[in-house]
Amino acid sequence: MNNTFNINRFGLLLRRQWLDFGKIYLLSLIVVFGVLVGFYVTNIPKPSDGLPSMDDGFISLRFRYPIFGMVGFLFISILASSYFTNLGQKPKAIIDLMTPASVFEKFLAGVFYTTILGIGSYLFIFYITDLVFCKYLNNTFSAFPPVHIGKNSAATLVKARLLNSEMNFEQYRGFACVPVMVTSMFLLGSVYFNRFHYIKTAVSVFIACSIIGYVIYLCVSKMGENMVKITDSGNNEQLAFTIIFVSSAVISIFFWVITYVRLKEKEI
């Protein structure tokens, strides 16, 4: 018997965890779906509102970006923060820790539910909600007052904005690991703290970020003291996005390693 990882045992563990975590996950998903629909219903342009605001030849639906970010952050962080909450309650923790699966498998199940399933299902739910409302807008476009629509046909007016090459998805790849980093932080919080996991993790992250930000500011100020800017070569965006990608990936791995160690050392 392999005491570190066994695919059958891992499958059994995922199924077992679904019994507890599945309800939280499904309920959260329903709430998120409701919130997204609510935001879309209240913000989407209606023919009765008159001329929709246009942005470069497309109907402007900029409300989607902050909604995507904020609702997504709340969903994945709350989900990750509630995964190991059982370990904070003795009666539940004993049953969980005594389940015949390795610590590594228990940790991997946590990563699967919070990172893979959590982020994946949010993207899916958001995409579906967005697609339905964009379809609806495209189909009802004729009801809007006449408007100059530039080179685009009415049928593609909204849908095009979603998957438009002008969005430059390349640059957003730099942020691909940011949600992973968020889930890894809150997953650690759910193992580390016994109560009030979410608040405590959020406060800890806020304090850590403030300290790190202040230290960076001090260092940069010190390094730039008595120096004169002699070139203006512009910002290297690509480099910045690469740094964001690599650093968020490294931080995620770092948090996962600590989570694994904390899980291994967990005592009741």
Added chain:
Amino acid sequence: MASEKKLVKNLEVIKIQHTLVYYLTNTVDMIKINNLNFGYSKHKPLFKNMSMQLSNGHIYGLLGKNGAGKSSLLKNMAGLVYAQSGTLDVMGFNPAKRQPALLEQICFIPEEFYLPSVKISAYIKANAPFYKNFNHQYFGNLLKEFDIPVSQKLINMSYGQKKKVIIAFGLATQAKLIIMDEPTNGLDIPSKAQFRKIMASAMTDDRCIIISTHQVRDLDNLIDTVIMLDENDVALKASVQEITEKLTFKKVKEVDDSIIYAEPSLSGYNAVMPNYHQEESKLDMELLFNAILAEKIKFKPLFN
């Protein structure tokens, strides 16, 4: 290189299998505790250099005052807490590593437990496959014996009913080490009798059962060895037979010098005294417990 790694891995697997087979087929010390030091804070130790061996084929009764460390000792054995120093060996494994090969051989029934809001069938479907020897028929029989409504959701059951479900599940896993912390708490009077009957029938030569309790009368005629914890160590570890060979439990009218410990009763005194004449008497666990706590020094030479 790859084949070498595979070979090492296979050897490890074979070693684990052999260790388990050895522990499950021979009368050996299933649990070996050597110089165990444990405490929830460094300044307040619960166990100081505790050493003890527990073998298969026995039902141990773990007794002690509140705070003596009964539950903590059981948690140490199950790998739920970690010792500060010393070694703890359970069936050849270090329980602190929480390896699946050991976990599937341990049935731990805690005093406080949680069961999800599902039906028994869903619970079994999710948890039983982890135990390759899980006996579904035996589980069904135990539920029937405990008179558990199978179709009811676990969350809607009373504490006693839940406890019976968790005991039935634990026994049906066919685990070789059964650890129970206050298993009779919350059970009604008929259920306590059922519990004793079931535990007696669950005892096999390859199993080791450890039951911690305050209610010593609940374990009457069930345990074969008494372990008593006091003052950070094992105050007594002796089989019922050994105790009744060395001590006699009697009702007496007056207390004399031969009596080690006595408690007043309606018709005189309940007394414990050395069994010089090989008299047969029934072990009074409550009396023994109080006697050991009160006269520890007098008993020590008898059981060393």
